Amino acid sequence: MTEGAVTGASPAGDYDAIVIGGGHNGLTTALYLARAGWKVFVLERNAQVGGATASAEVTVPGFIHDLYSMNQNLFVGSPVYAEFKAGLERHGLSFASSDKPVCSVFPDGKFLGIYRDPAKTLALIRQHSRADADGWTLLHRHFAAFARSLLPIYGTPLPSMQALWTILRALRKEGVAECVQLARLMLSSTRALVDEYFDTPETKALFAPWGMHLDFGPDVAGGAIFPVLETFSDAEHGISIVRGGASKLVLAMVGLLRELGGEVRTQAEVTKIVTRGDRAVGVELADGATISARRAVIANLSVGPLFSRLLADYPFSPDFKRAVGKFRYGPATMMIHLALKARPAWRAGAEVGDFAYVHIAPYVEDLAFTYAHSIDGILPASPLLVVGQTSVVDPTRTNGRGEILWIQVRTLPAKIRGDALGKIATRDWDSAKEAYADRVIDKVEQYAPGIRELIIKRAVESPADLERANPNLVGGDSVTGSHHLAQNFLFRPIAGWSRYRTPIANLYMCGAGTYPGAGNNALSGFLCAKEILNSRRGVARFLRSSIRPSPL
Ligand SMILES: Cc1cc2nc3c(=O)[nH]c(=O)nc-3n(C[C@H](O)[C@H](O)[C@H](O)COP(=O)(O)OP(=O)(O)OC[C@H]3O[C@@H](n4cnc5c(N)ncnc54)[C@H](O)[C@@H]3O)c2cc1C
Structure with missing residues (x-):
């Protein structure tokens, strides 16, 4: 059976809530509603639940690859895991962690790494550059202030009184001067950040690739905060992945959910949301069946798939339709799954083989070229490679029969207009993907000579494959919509609709396309459930109604 497959439930009778899409956010909302006593039904189009949180044997039988997300730190740190930990563990969830979370390798055969032990990391950076060690210490101080006082904002709805209080408390606790620094940091680009704190290209290259994990090229404002949060929290907590494969999480x-009375059906594609007047009352499936929902329909979908496909006939206002049509997606990504006979022989030394992630960029300037080419439709000459050494962190993935590498290629064009090297002539991802995967392996070979001979089998998922597997990954955008400032925070997904409601009564949305965005943080599923269970009038509603496009 496919990893993550679940048996179907029969759509007998009415449900309080239907959740469209069994991604981890949809399942999170379902869990909270079921726990509150609602009768909940989750409908998933694929044969397996999980969306971008899934694993399968795509190379060698018995080798379990994380198909999409691998790093589960955000889930481990979420309030959802804290609340449901015991139950999830009872149903088989556990994590494997690495205390060597991430390193970057360089053309001179050296590497710079981050260890779970912050003192060790600082000592290594000091060995590399005294000035960079001072920068690291200063930036760590800002991280600590942010984590202490402002991080909770990601777990509050926006706009809300709760968020306002969080900001006011931060001002009181950290002081105005520190908050001004944090505001600067949040608005900075990754290049502005690393140039401000570090001197050497190597230390800069430890931070900047994390911006590209979202959709931030080095020169995009607002890109600095995620690299800071990820780097220092990796240094404190390491990197965790799901023991036995990402599907075990979902x-x-x-x-x-079933224990709480909820139902889940796979291979159940929703093709239409059924409305009566301005209210959502149920869904229609690809097989023609309709299922009604008394209290809520929740879409774990991005705005395009939700409003343009499932509600194509609904009379939204021209303003709202325009906002949906103008929703911006980030550049594409591509996945290469390798089954290897043995660990790669890293030129920078055997210790590189212990790290959960190896970033191969190598430098900030390379990221800038790659990003500019991607958004311009050009296949980059030398993209950022995020090499996940899955079986090193979790040896159960191969049980000693070899190694697994998870390679995420960042960033790429959704539609190909040309090739920076002039070698790939096709403009179609289905025919370009193997040639481009060869380019990626050539790049890995420069840093880990002999890797080609170690490959038993590879599986490549192009941006087009990613979208076919999950309609939320429009154009192969792994983050379900750009996180640039104009489409983030209270503007995500659409200004005025950041609190999981839609212009249609009883229709809610959650998922990476909504605030606080991509990653396995489960937060939009959590906040969406709170909004449904705890809807209130007040300042938030006033603010929302004053800035959003009119619904009808
Ligand atoms: C290649 C890749 C690598 C990533 N790496 C990481 C990582 O290492 N760490 C991290 O934290 N994040 C990572 N992410 C991001 C993260 O995985 C996603 O942001 C997150 O999984 C999104 O979860 P979600 O619940 O919002 O929706 P999704 O995972 O998108 O799930 C939505 C579900 O809805 C289903 N669906 C869609 N349309 C319909 C329909 N009409 N009817 C029924 N069902 C439907 C889909 O099949 C899917 O199962 C990665 C993403 C990708 C693509």
Whole structure:
């Protein structure tokens, strides 16, 4: 059976809530509603639940690859995991962690790494550059202030009184001067950040690739905060992945949901949201069946798939339709899954083989070229490679029969207009993907000579494959819509609709396309459930109604 497959439930009778899409956010909302006593039904189009949180044997039988997300730190740190930990563990969830989370390798055969032990990391950076060690210490101080006082804002709805209080408390606790520094940091680009704190290209290259994990090229304002949060929290907590494969996370959620009375059906594609007047009352499936929902329909979908496909006939206002049509997606990504006979022989030394992630860029300037080419439709000459050494962190993935590499290629064009090297002539991802994967392996070969001979089998997922597998990954955008400032925070996904409601009564949305965005943080699923269970009038509603496009 496919990893993550669940047996179907029969759509008997009415439900309080229907959740469209069994991604981890949809399952999170379902868990909270079921726990509150609602009768909940989750409908997933694929044969397996999980969306971008899934694993499968795509190379060698018995080798379990994380197909999309691998690093589960955000889930481990989420309030959802804190609340449901015991139940999820009862249903098989556990994590494997690395205390060597991430390193970057360089053309001179050296590497710079971050260890779980902050003192060790600082000592290594000091060895590399005294000035960079001072920069690291100063930036760590800002991180600590942010984590202490402002990080909770990601777990509050926006706009809300709760968020306002969080900011006011931060001002009181950290002082105005520190908050001004934090505001600067949040608005900075990654290049502005690393140039301000570090001197050497190597230390800069430890931070900047994390911006590209979202959709921030080095020169995009607002890109600095994620690299700071990820780098220092990796230094404190390491990197965690799901023991036995990412599907075990979502299967544990399904197990718990069923225990709470919820139902889940796979291979159940919703083709239409049924409305009566301005109210959502149910859904229509690809097989023609309709299922009604008394209290809520929740879409774990991005705005395009939700409003343009499932509500194509609904009479939204021209302003709202325009906002939906103008929703911006980030550049594409591509996944290469390798089954290897043995660990790669890293030129920078055997210790590189212990790190959960190896970033191969190598430098900030390379990221800038790659990003500019991607958004311009050009296949980059030398993209950022995020090499996840999955089986090193979790040896159960191969049980000693070899190694797994998870390579995420960042960033790429959604539609190909040309090739920076002039070698790939096709403009179609289906025919370009293997040639481009060869370019990626050539790049890995420069840093880990002999890798080609180690490959038993590879599986490549192009941007087009990613979208076919999950309609939320429009154009192969792994983050379900750009996180640039104009489409983030209270502007995500659409200004005025950041609190999981839609212009249609009883229709809610959650998922990476909504605030606080991509990653396995489960937060939009959590906040969406709170909004449904706890809807209130007040300042938030006033603010929302004063800035959003009119619904009808
Ligand atoms: C290649 C890749 C690598 C990533 N790496 C990481 C990482 O290492 N760490 C991290 O934190 N994040 C990572 N991410 C991002 C993260 O995985 C996603 O942001 C997150 O999984 C989104 O979860 P979600 O619940 O919002 O929706 P999704 O995972 O998009 O799930 C939505 C579900 O809805 C289903 N669906 C869609 N349309 C319909 C329909 N009409 N009817 C029924 N079902 C439907 C889909 O099939 C899918 O299962 C990565 C993403 C990708 C693509």
